[in-house]
Amino acid sequence: MTSMRKLNRKFPVHILVFLFPAVLIYTVFMIYPMIDSLRLSLFSSDAKNVVHWVGLENYRELLTDPTLSNRLWGALKNNLIFFVIHMCVQNPVGLLLAYLLSLKIRGSVVYRTLIFTPTVLSVVIVGFAWKLILSPLWGISSHIPLLNLMNLGVENSALITLSLISVWQYVGIPMMLFLASIIRIPEEFLEAARVDGANAWTIFWKIQFPLLLPTAGIVGVLTFVGNFNAFDLVYSAQGALAGPSFSTDLLGTFFYRTFFGFQLQGGNPYLGSAVAGIMLLIILVGVLIYLFGFQRRIENVEL
Amino acid sequence: MNPKTKTFFSHAGVHTVLLIYTFIALFPTLLIVMNSLKARLSIFGAPLEPPLPSTFDLVGYQTVFSSAHFEQYFLNSLIVTIISLVLILGFGAMASFALAEYDFQTNPLLGIYLAIGIMVPIRLGTVSLLKMMVALGINNTLFALILVYVASGIPLAVFVLTAFFKTIPKELKDAGRIDGASEYRVFWLVLPLVRPALGTVAIFNMIPVWNDLWFPLILAPLESTKTVILGAEVFLGQFISDWNAVLAALTLAVLPILVLYIIFSRQLIRGLTQGAVK
Secondary structure, X not given: OHHHHHHHHOOOHHHHHHHHHHHHHHHHHHHHHHHHHHHHOOEEEOOOOOEEEOOXXXXXXXXXXHHHHHHHHHXXXXXXXXXXXXHHHHHHHHHHHHHHHHOOOOOHHHHHHHHHHHHHOOHHHHHHHHHHHHOOOOXXXXXXXXXXXOOOOOHHXXXXXXXXXXXXXXXXXXXXXXXHHHHHOOHHHHHHHHHOOOOHHHHHHHHHHHHXXXXXXXXXXXXXXXXXXXXXXXXXXXXXXXXXXXOOOOHHHHHHHHHHEEOOEEOOHHHHHHXXXXXXXXXXXXXXXXXXXXXHXXXXXXX | OOOOOOOOOOHHHHHHHHHHHHHHHHHHHHHHHHHHOEOHHHHHHOOOOOOOOOOEOOHHHHHHHHHOOHHHHHHHHHHHHHHHHHXXXXXXXXXXXXXXXXXXXXXXXXXXXXXXXXXXXXXXXXXXXXXXXXXXXXXXXXXXXXXXXXXXXXXXXXXXXHHHHHOOOHHHHHHHHHXXXXXXXXXXXXXXXXXXXXXXXHHHHHHHHHHOOHHHHHXXXXXXXXXXXXXXXXXXXXXXXXXXXXXXXXHHHHHXXXXXXXXXXXXXXXHHHOOOOO
């Protein structure tokens, strides 16, 4: 009330002072670059370095130039596989671990702290460490079953291997988010089901799982945004060329090469902006599907 | 555990699964740290063995410190991370206080505007950011990195802190106002009350800022401005065949964040499990 009265009395300078630094830095260094990148994607420079408007020409080039479109579709396909593996392995394993931790067994705090450790490590370090571990030179993988199936140097297993490394690193995030919402489910719900004679299996699928759907949605959208923005892991384990023969190329590495160049190939900021524009579109579509499709439909089961 | 709970796993089964997974989670890091302390011969001869007095060797660390400026990289990472965190928390808290406290016309819209950055990754604006930093003459400075991290950290900070400021009882603030405190003074008085949330936001931002490769690589790749992660990345590429040096560099890059994690793990996990995201 006091603040309201103050508002009517004089111009609220203090509100501006409070908001100004955050809004300024955020607008200048986050929102503006995003919009400006989209603008730049509509320009191009010629041999004499004169910049001129080309409309959607960069996008057309990306989609129709034989080499570029090949790389773009390849990166998109790899990125989709990368995402599907996260959804099918990382999130179910995260849910299983969360469920086991929610049973309040002795030492569960220690377990969850240790299992979360890889998530805080740098992706660069994780990528390189795994590269060494899987290297035939070191020969560790030959001692351990299953590990010998993972090979970063072979075209048809490199992408799956990289995806599993990423799953290994980030499984802690869905685990924590699922754990938080399992804990929040009121005990009476479960008690009531137990009185009715339901076993743990039925209780999980009939009561706990439906109540976890909102969290599953958040986990899904976070996975999507993270995956379609991934770069560091591929760059550190496989290099900017995302080898062998582009089999681990993701949109992030494709963006980097297009914009920054690699080896003898020069970079092209305008074409690079267009790649960023496509990535932005993909991420926005994912977020909107979540906001309007998923979140709205599950509102009625939320607590 | 509730004795009446019948699970589809026995107690021993639960422990077995969690123990196996804990091992999987820790094994790679342990392997790297362990072998970084060993002589070359036993790195290859007995990779799964811990360093013994007979195989102990620090030659990798000597190579790292004599051929790369890791002290400099540490200092750079520290400067960037600490200044970014202070600014994110300071500016974030001020904006959140305003959004939570005052009922001005554009308030809801401004909240949505600031929330966009939670979902949209700042990397997609890189082309323009690099152009801008070059135009301002601050590319290849730590300052450029700090500006980017502050801009990208503010959305989540505002989101989390606004929710927290809203839970502070009105009486507390009004008591201050009746005593004649200015709005700035009121903000300063309630700031300590959101300390748990500030801690959560600090840790959430610390990890990605410390670990980032993309922006150091593009905005500040000079030897004098390299962060630990970029420095390690470049070093690893150059010394790829010197396994002692590579393992030592990996260990050096992992250690600071591991130590911080051990210190702050309680707070981080509390932040995650108490719905800082929702």
